Amino acid sequence: MRTIDVEEIISSIREMCIEANHFLSEDMKCAMKCAEEREDSPLGRQILAQLGENLEIAGREMIPICQDTGMAVVFLEVGQEIHFTGGLLEDAVNEGVRQGYIQGYLRKSIVGDPLIRENTKDNTPAVIHYEIVPGDKVRITVAPKGFGSENMSRVFMLKPADGVEGVKEAVLTAVKDAGPNACPPMVVGVGIGGTFEKCALLAKKALTRPVDERSRIPYVKELEEELLEKINCSGIGPGGLGGKTTALAVNINTYPTHIAGLPVAVNICCHVNRHVVREL
Secondary structure, eight states, X not given: OEEEEHHHHHHHHHHHHHHHHHOOOHHHHHHHHHHHHHOOOHHHHHHHHHHHHHHHHHHHHTOOSSSOOOEEEEEEEEETTEEXXXXXXXXXXXXXXXXXXXXXXXXXXXXXXXXXXXXXXXXOOOEEEEEEESSSOEEEEEEEEOHHHHTTOEEEEEOGGXXXXXXXXXXXXXXXXXXXXXXXXXXXXXEEEEOHHHHHHHHHHHTTSOTTOOOSSHHHHHHHHHHHHHHHTSSOOGGGSXXXXXXXXXXXXXXXXXXXXXXEEEEEEOTTOOOEEEEO
């Protein structure tokens, strides 16, 4: 049994919140650069170049890459051989978020009640997803999610008879309805299977997969590639102003489901697609 003091969790999440909001991951930077080189539309290339310049300025001058520094979404893959000491794990996660958003001078966007809407003033609480896994490590993924793109997300409770064509139609419908509101070029996370809430979690988790990695399931890989091509033929383009770079990637996760259902969730992320991963 390995012991981890929750102070390590607090420190890591504090640093990860600041890092995620100032620096784009290497896979996303590469995807953005490649998109600029491939884009045929002059206006589209100009927008992609401006986005690239914004990313450089953000990293150099420690300015957030987007003014919406998001709601902190934290995935914790906890080895079952770990024992946490010094306090509650959930309290430690929220304390790390609190410190990161205050010390990093990041915008505080969270309201304590969805209807009363009084700001918590420290961007807590986070949305935390726990998974118990083998081993004595804890893998932390911090993925701040802005709501310009989050608001464009959809869940479709399809019939089994709708099949793969129904899935394609659902994804394309969500993307077309989002249009420029999701700040394209976007990353499209898709969850297929499970239940109403499980498919949404699958879609959210899909956004944290590197955009240059395709699914290991052959038919899912083909579906990702087909949907990406169709999305990029939609003409929405960078900033919603036309071009062939509407999405940088389509990442799909699947899960077993009931014989009577075919749940599909589409969780769209804007061009920054922030996420930082650490293992303790």
